[in-house]
Amino acid sequence: MMSTVLSTAAAHTFLAHCRILLGDPYVLTHADAMAPYLTDWRGRFTGSALAVLRPGTVAQVADTVRACAQWRVPIVPQGGKTGLVLGSVPDDSGTAIVLSLARLDRIRQVDPFNRTMTVDAGCVLHTVQQAAQEYDCLFPLSLAAEGSCTIGGNLATNAGGTAVLRYGNMRELCLGLEVVTPQGEVWDGLRALRKDNTGYDLRDLYIGAEGTLGIITGAVLKLYPQPKACIAALAALPSPAAALDLLKLAQDRCGASLTGYELMSAFCLQLVHTHFPALPQPFSATHPQFVLLELSSSESEAHAVALLEQTIGAALERHLIDDAVVASSIAQSQSLWQLREHIPLAQARAGKNIKHDISLPVSAIPAFIAQTAPQLQRAFPGCQLVCFGHMGDGNLHFNVAPPDGIGHEAFLANQAEVNRLVHDAVDHFDGSISAEHGIGALKRDELARYTSALELQLMRAVKQALDPHNIMNPGKIL
DSSP states (O other), rough: OOOOOOOOOHHHHHHHHHHHHHHHGGGSSHHHHHHGGGGTTTTOOOOOOSSSOOSSSSSHHHHHHHHHHHOOOOEEHHHOOOOOOSSSSSSSSOOHHHHHHHHOOOOOETTTTTTTEETTTOOOOHHHHHHHHHTTTEEEOOOOOTTOOBHHHHHTTOOOOHHHHHOOOOOHHEEEEEEEEESSEEEEEEESSSSSSSSSOOOOOOOOTTSSSSSSEEEEOEEEEEEEEEEHHHHSSSHHHHHHHHHHHHHHEEEEEEEEEEEEHHHHHHHHHHHTTTSSOOOOOOHHHHHEEEEESSSSSHHHHHHHHHHHHHHHHHSSSSSEEEOHHHHHHHHHHHHTTHHHHHHHOOOOBBEEEEEEOGGGHHHHHHHHHHHHHHSSTTOOEEEEEGGGEEEEEEEEEEOOOHHHHHHHHHHHHHHHHHHHHHHHTOOBSBBSSTTTTTTTTHHHSOHHHHHHHHHHHHHHHTTTTOOOOOOOOO
């Protein structure tokens, strides 16, 4: 069975029941109150909802889901609403409720000996990072939206960030989950175990499912020792191929100490300098590509600086890089990181562009760029590539901005054609059209195009088995 459209009388009865479950202040039905929950992060789409429900406990989440299951009301789970693929906002039908987990924001337990933290799904990522620091521990997930995004959303999209090279994405950073099923039952899988071979791995099934199989309400997260120092260097290079050679050199010399490796094109830093002129400009000369490397040391700041200087020196001797700046302190490292972190902000100030969150085998990145950039130029003369990302783990943000003098809205009319060109190239190199942002509603048709019939059949079988009435985030992924 599918979710249904409630009659006016049934909707009134359903919402009255929700007010009994949650309390009147936590059932939002007025347009002004619901508005902040209905528009996506980039402001490109505004949906409609029957109501926005804001439970404050796991029991209230379960009660709410049971009510939705009884009335066949679709549910759109929502965390910090920082996603970019329309995964956490409702469609424009007005039949769904938005279930906000923002009030589930407790740090339940920190175990510094087991190096774990148990948290509510509504905890903001930055709050979790700070709570880990209080125990001299590190929770290593780091994102541009860490001041707004929530752990539940991070898990639902299997978020990555800048430290995947060393620590992995959210699937690697989570040991256990608590999930409310589409029937309103609570699965307590909050196990703080690193070894557990008891049956199917349900945890990994829910991580990355974007709320289509159940609602994550809690998680056991891995913690790590707090490094004594994190030191960065910015290297100027002639090409992505040189960046690949530098990556291998850095991994060979630094091993697990290499925690960040970010590729940035010259145009990316040009955007940053244009819109944030107060930020440092380490090089006077122009270079085609740049790499930001970060080393984390468990010994000392001096050790990290020395190891990074030795690595950069070896790269210069081998003519892999043209120039480099090595930070001599943590403060200088943070200054270099600002260049990378301000690229999305500079893009936003420059205007709208066509975004791609892709992943490739690391070894294929130079060839992908060398093939795809000229194809885009031939198809859309003068278009500008904002190519940057986590090269160390194969994740590129391969964004296409309009040529000078072309209006952004007019250029966005080419989005389907641009996407086809880029995604076909990604498929040619055995990559993925979604590295860390998920599929949501925005890439649903693209997933169907680039995924085998058997794989889609298996996904649909899982969805049908767990959510037979299709009330959990319908229209997302599948």
